[in-house]
Amino acid sequence: MNNYIKEYKRLRHQGYSELEAFGxxxxxIAMSGSLNDLxxxxxxxxxxxxxETHKLFVEMEELNNExxxxxx
Numbered sequence: 001m002n003n004y005i006k007e008y009k010r011l012r013h014q015g016y017s018e019l020e021a022f023g024x025x026x027x028x029i030a031m032s033g034s035l036n037d038l039x040x041x042x043x044x045x046x047x048x049x050x051x052e053t054h055k056l057f058v059e060m061e062e063l064n065n066e067x068x069x070x071x072x
Contacts (some may be wrong), residue, residue: 004029004037008044018048 004025011021022045029037 002037002040004033004041005044008041012048018045018052021045 007028008021008025011024012018016024022041025041026038029041
C-alpha cells in the first residue's frame with residue numbers, strides 16, 4: 001500500500017467523506033504522483049462509495065420494514 005492510500009485511509013478514519021478524502025489525496029497525486037497512484041486511489045474511492053451507498057439502501061429498507069410493521 002502506497003503513502004497516498006495510507007493518507008486516504010487516514011482521512012476516512014478521521015471522518016472525511018469518501019469524496020473529500022479522494023479530492024484531497026488526488027490533489028497530492030497531481031503534484032507528485034503517477035497515473036498508477038491515481039488508479040489505485042480511484043479503486044479505493046469507488047469501493048468506499050459503493051459500501052456507503054449499500055449502507056444507505058439497507059437503512060432505507062429497514063425503515064420501510066418498520067413502517068410496514070407499525071401499519072399492520
